[in-house]
Amino acid sequence: MTESVNFWKLKKVMESTTLSKSTIYAYIAEDRFPKPVSLGARSVAWVESEINEWKAQQVAMRDEAAA
Incomplete structure (x- = not known):
């Protein structure tokens, strides 16, 4: 079974x-x-x-820096 891939256009990436x-x-x-x-x-x-x-990586880097 193949995994479904969702695409986001630039506007959605910018909002997210x-x-x-x-x-x-x-x-x-x-x-x-x-x-x-x-x-x-x-x-x-x-x-x-x-x-x-x-x-998620951005959050992890923030948390590592705070530790």
């Missing part, structure tokens, strides 16, 4: 992370954020589970 478009693309360039998946010639989206994992 509270990051701006420019920050998202800067973080991608720095390998600090999940890369989008090409859906066509002019369309990209992000894998929902990768975004959620990134957010």
